[in-house]
Amino acid sequence: TPPLTMALAGNPNAGKTTLFNHITGARQHVGNYPGITVDHKEGRLVHRSQPITLTDLPGTYSMTAYSAEELVARDYLVNERPRVVINIVDASNLERNLYLTCQLLELGAPLVIALNMMDVAKDRGIEIHADKLEELLQVPVVPIIARSGKGTEKLLDTALQVANQEHKWQSRHITYSDDIDEAIDEMVSLIEQENFLTDLYPPRYTAIKYLESDEQLLTKGGNNDPASSSLLTAIVDNISNHTLKTLEVYPESIIADHRYGYIRSIVRQGVMSQNHDSDRLYTSD
Ligand code: GDP
Ligand code: MG
Numbered sequence: 001t002p003p004l005t006m007a008l009a010g011n012p013n014a015g016k017t018t019l020f021n022h023i024t025g026a027r028q029h030v031g032n033y034p035g036i037t038v039d040h041k042e043g044r045l046v047h048r049s050q051p052i053t054l055t056d057l058p059g060t061y062s063m064t065a066y067s068a069e070e071l072v073a074r075d076y077l078v079n080e081r082p083r084v085v086i087n088i089v090d091a092s093n094l095e096r097n098l099y100l101t102c103q104l105l106e107l108g109a110p111l112v113i114a115l116n117m118m119d120v121a122k123d124r125g126i127e128i129h130a131d132k133l134e135e136l137l138q139v140p141v142v143p144i145i146a147r148s149g150k151g152t153e154k155l156l157d158t159a160l161q162v163a164n165q166e167h168k169w170q171s172r173h174i175t176y177s178d179d180i181d182e183a184i185d186e187m188v189s190l191i192e193q194e195n196f197l198t199d200l201y202p203p204r205y206t207a208i209k210y211l212e213s214d215e216q217l218l219t220k221g222g223n224n225d226p227a228s229s230s231l232l233t234a235i236v237d238n239i240s241n242h243t244l245k246t247l248e249v250y251p252e253s254i255i256a257d258h259r260y261g262y263i264r265s266i267v268r269q270g271v272m273s274q275n276h277d278s279d280r281l282y283t284s285d
């Protein structure tokens with residue numbers, strides 16, 4: 001059987017390298033992505049007789065065109081289409097880490113969440129209900145401690161399961177207010193009708209990235225199909241004028257606000273609770 005491809009994505013310091021080293025051992029290769037000095041690290045392993053190639057993506061907080069790391073991570077996912085993405089999330093810093101998760105879901109990648117640093121969260125008296133997070137995000141969540149390897153067998157089992165499922169890259173639907181959603185719908189119709197960049201991105205993803213003025217997508221779109229690209233840009237200009245007039249902000253910041261709102265609403269539906277025994281350790285009265 002040919003190796004099955006998995007990628008590891010996460011914020012800097014979420015524990016990617018620790019997990020990568022734990023599950024690949026010494027069987028890894030470090031090089032650079034062509035032309036830039038961003039590490040390309042690839043390792044091999046066999047799990048339940050299945051050969052696996054694991055790629056450690058550069059650590060990023062987001063999945064846009066703001067840095068070489070973000071571009072490398074996104075291009076890798078879009079061009080290589082790994083069968084599953086293991087999104088490593090720092091449980092002791094949940095809300096911030098889930099911002100990238102949102103973007104991976106919008107890109108449509110098949111995901112498993114490795115909820116890392118469970119020991120750190122516990123020491124801080126934070127209990128995280130992985131099953132609740134899984135239910136609300138509708139993504140498998142496996143708690144792990146990468147440093148000790150705890151949970152990594154179950155993580156690989158779950159990743160294999162997801163990798164073996166048929167997966168269509170489809171954008172997770174997050175709502176961004178009536179005005180923005182209306183513009184997205186209009187853009188999606190056009191994108192679908194013209195097959196605009198649909199070999200690379202789900203239509204909704206392209207629409208959102210146009211609204212966020214993502215340089216890479218705008219350039220690709222312009223080179224690929226100038227007419228459709230300028231129709232999309234016209235819709236963006238229109239909605240931008242409107243949000244600037246009514247709210248004094250660009251659509252981009254409305255989108256970011258709603259992503260954070262989506263995450264907050266998930267985390268506050270019983271995903272986290274404070275352990276009262278350790279509460280007492282930190283409060284003086
Ligand atoms: P990366 O930037 O995502 O590659 O993160 P690293 O793997 O370099 O980890 C960042 C730091 O967190 C290192 O000091 C690790 O030893 C530590 N670390 C990683 N996983 C765990 C864990 O599960 N528990 C604890 N306590 N520390 C961890
Ligand atoms: Mg690292």
